[in-house]
Amino acid sequence: MPPTSVETTAPxxxxxxxxxxxxxxxxxxxxxxxxxxxEVSEDCDPxxxxxxxxxxxxxxxxxxxxxxxxxxxxxxxxxxxxxxAAAALELFQAAALxxxxxxxxxxxxxxxxxxxxxxxRLHRDAGWDGSDTRFGLAGAVLAxxxxxxxxxxxxxxxxxxxxxxxxxxxxxxxxxxxxxGGQYLDMLEQASSTQRGAAxxxxxxxxxxxxxxxxxxxxxxxxxxxxxAGAPTDLLADYSRFGLALGEAFQLRDDVLGVFGDPAETxxxxxxxxxxxxxxxxxxxAVQNASPAQAAxxxxxxxxxxxxxxxxxxxxxxxxDTGALAGVERLxxxxxxxxxxxxxxxELTEPARAALHELVVAxxxxxx
Amino acid sequence: MPPTSVETTAPxxxxxxxxxxxxxxxxxxxxxxxxxxxEVSEDCDPxxxxxxxxxxxxxxxxxxxxxxxxxxxxxxxxxxxxxxAAAALELFQAAALxxxxxxxxxxxxxxxxxxxxxxxRLHRDAGWDGSDTRFGLAGAVLAxxxxxxxxxxxxxxxxxxxxxxxxxxxxxxxxxxxxxGGQYLDMLEQASSTQRGAAxxxxxxxxxxxxxxxxxxxxxxxxxxxxxAGAPTDLLADYSRFGLALGEAFQLRDDVLGVFGDPAETxxxxxxxxxxxxxxxxxxxAVQNASPAQAAxxxxxxxxxxxxxxxxxxxxxxxxDTGALAGVERLxxxxxxxxxxxxxxxELTEPARAALHELVVAxxxxxx
Numbered sequence: 001m002p003p004t005s006v007e008t009t010a011p012x013x014x015x016x017x018x019x020x021x022x023x024x025x026x027x028x029x030x031x032x033x034x035x036x037x038x039e040v041s042e043d044c045d046p047x048x049x050x051x052x053x054x055x056x057x058x059x060x061x062x063x064x065x066x067x068x069x070x071x072x073x074x075x076x077x078x079x080x081x082x083x084x085a086a087a088a089l090e091l092f093q094a095a096a097l098x099x100x101x102x103x104x105x106x107x108x109x110x111x112x113x114x115x116x117x118x119x120x121r122l123h124r125d126a127g128w129d130g131s132d133t134r135f136g137l138a139g140a141v142l143a144x145x146x147x148x149x150x151x152x153x154x155x156x157x158x159x160x161x162x163x164x165x166x167x168x169x170x171x172x173x174x175x176x177x178x179x180x181g182g183q184y185l186d187m188l189e190q191a192s193s194t195q196r197g198a199a200x201x202x203x204x205x206x207x208x209x210x211x212x213x214x215x216x217x218x219x220x221x222x223x224x225x226x227x228x229a230g231a232p233t234d235l236l237a238d239y240s241r242f243g244l245a246l247g248e249a250f251q252l253r254d255d256v257l258g259v260f261g262d263p264a265e266t267x268x269x270x271x272x273x274x275x276x277x278x279x280x281x282x283x284x285x286a287v288q289n290a291s292p293a294q295a296a297x298x299x300x301x302x303x304x305x306x307x308x309x310x311x312x313x314x315x316x317x318x319x320x321d322t323g324a325l326a327g328v329e330r331l332x333x334x335x336x337x338x339x340x341x342x343x344x345x346x347e348l349t350e351p352a353r354a355a356l357h358e359l360v361v362a363x364x365x366x367x368x
Numbered sequence: 369m370p371p372t373s374v375e376t377t378a379p380x381x382x383x384x385x386x387x388x389x390x391x392x393x394x395x396x397x398x399x400x401x402x403x404x405x406x407e408v409s410e411d412c413d414p415x416x417x418x419x420x421x422x423x424x425x426x427x428x429x430x431x432x433x434x435x436x437x438x439x440x441x442x443x444x445x446x447x448x449x450x451x452x453a454a455a456a457l458e459l460f461q462a463a464a465l466x467x468x469x470x471x472x473x474x475x476x477x478x479x480x481x482x483x484x485x486x487x488x489r490l491h492r493d494a495g496w497d498g499s500d501t502r503f504g505l506a507g508a509v510l511a512x513x514x515x516x517x518x519x520x521x522x523x524x525x526x527x528x529x530x531x532x533x534x535x536x537x538x539x540x541x542x543x544x545x546x547x548x549g550g551q552y553l554d555m556l557e558q559a560s561s562t563q564r565g566a567a568x569x570x571x572x573x574x575x576x577x578x579x580x581x582x583x584x585x586x587x588x589x590x591x592x593x594x595x596x597a598g599a600p601t602d603l604l605a606d607y608s609r610f611g612l613a614l615g616e617a618f619q620l621r622d623d624v625l626g627v628f629g630d631p632a633e634t635x636x637x638x639x640x641x642x643x644x645x646x647x648x649x650x651x652x653x654a655v656q657n658a659s660p661a662q663a664a665x666x667x668x669x670x671x672x673x674x675x676x677x678x679x680x681x682x683x684x685x686x687x688x689d690t691g692a693l694a695g696v697e698r699l700x701x702x703x704x705x706x707x708x709x710x711x712x713x714x715e716l717t718e719p720a721r722a723a724l725h726e727l728v729v730a731x732x733x734x735x736x
Contacts (some may be wrong), residue, residue, distance in 0.1 A: 024593050037545060037546075037549045039546065040546050040553060040579045041553055044549045047548070047549070099509050099510075103505065126559075128560050128563065129558070129559055130671065137471065137505075138471040138555045140472060141467050142471075144509075145463070146548045148513060148517065149520075149545060153537075153541045169521075176514075176517035177404045178408050179520070180405075180513050181405045182408060183411070184411075184506070190498065191496035193497075250540070301499065303497070
């Protein structure tokens, strides 16, 4: 496999350069896959179109953590092959998002229709037979499956040394399996939380958060980069500690935005998480502190498919008045503090330390 | 990674030995994955239970083609690592089946409830909140995703030489992408066949069959084995010709069984394919040869969710009276003939030639 063009450029410092470079790797790769799918039929084009549109909106956060996890190990490590492995994380995330939206029956993602909604629309616009919902489901299941296979294919294309790739593959494998487990726990918690009761709701929500988000968004990408570079055990342990703390803060910020964020900036409808009945730490704290009247409002409104603006306001008031929102903000501050102090004490290169500090800010102060 | 116990046993000749050996590799692998998922939560057990139950019913056909594709290249090739790579095909197939059943909304697979039905039932039996259908969907999407990731993980665990694995990986990648493309074509054909019309229906159905079944059931497993062993180009070309012909015969037999098979032997309800509206070559031939009255019956009944025994009989009569059934049987005979003559002329080891001849019989004369 010829190395992709971006791998021969100068070392990447700035975040925007890294984003551009990762996008170039993904573009090249999807061009190759387009040829493989054309052999089947040009009718497969909508699958690639859907994947391309979704990938275009990514923040490239995971490749950035992988990149700096790698460059934290030593100065002057060669970049060749690294971007390919890092970009594979974007395809893996795309797979997770596409299937997650199917499972949650979400309408939008990154400000665009969710992939299953794209295929539903294709079906309706063409006036085809049968159910548009079923066709949409199938298109999204298959687009996600393609991304899952492709993430592995792109990772394997990297021309890093074989022993480096073997070390990285172990992280990649754990990431995949535990993310799927975390997603399952999330579904299970939504289904069984009433039965399991308020006691322990926060602990259960934090467990979901760890496996569904913190590990795969930050800890595993960092460990992947570190492993590819042959990082010593101590640094890998620091990456884990930093990544889990920042990952939790990152997801807690996401949860706050999912309820209180501005739809114009998040790209998701107001109160979407409430309508889907997500059992976040924010909700867990509210449920544990709620008065009987407040608990009744949560039972009545959370997860109601026709939740309207008024219902959203009622739930927002409960989340604020029970102190849950303030509690989550405190938790974010604590975890950011853990992440920063771990980073300051870790033995890693100064450019990586500086870049990771910037990423802490980007991941937790964002509004979208 | 320690080699699994089966890899140290004597060379495998008989099909039953091979089946046992592949099952042992899968059991070992799933035991390891169980530990990875336990770290997330023991609540993830149902995911593994579902995968184990599905895998138990497999015929190990794909690993057998991979095994003999490898041993066709030369006598006395070492088996170490081969079974691991071959067993990965069973996990890939499991992923494809689980997601296929979700997309088709099938009730059963291999005589058991389809995976999404298992999770629906788990939800109902536990008396959880929300929709059991949605929970079932999520469980099956995630179980399939796990199998897809695991197929790659198991493949990479093989201790075959790195250059052999790199050659095999190329086949594996093409197989994955083109199967997903083929599945999409299948959904598309079901949705758009009325619009596209009877002319060309057989060609379109054969294209779906090639990419959805023939390649991934037989051609790609054979090519994978051959590539792992470093087969010369001529032999790989013969494997392709043999695999595509036998693969088509294999799927045509499946299509006939899907309509005329005995539910007690196929493990699927009578007429399931007709109820799902599958646009097989059998249906395509019938549609192209149908009188207006017969065409009207097909339009009325094929794909009707509440198709009953009487409707099934009407459709069966159309498939027989139009000569479609006889046409498919002829096509099966022709393709078996191509497969056998290719096999007889190919330069490969005698044990592989004999074993592949046996597999031709097993794949096309079966009743389940």
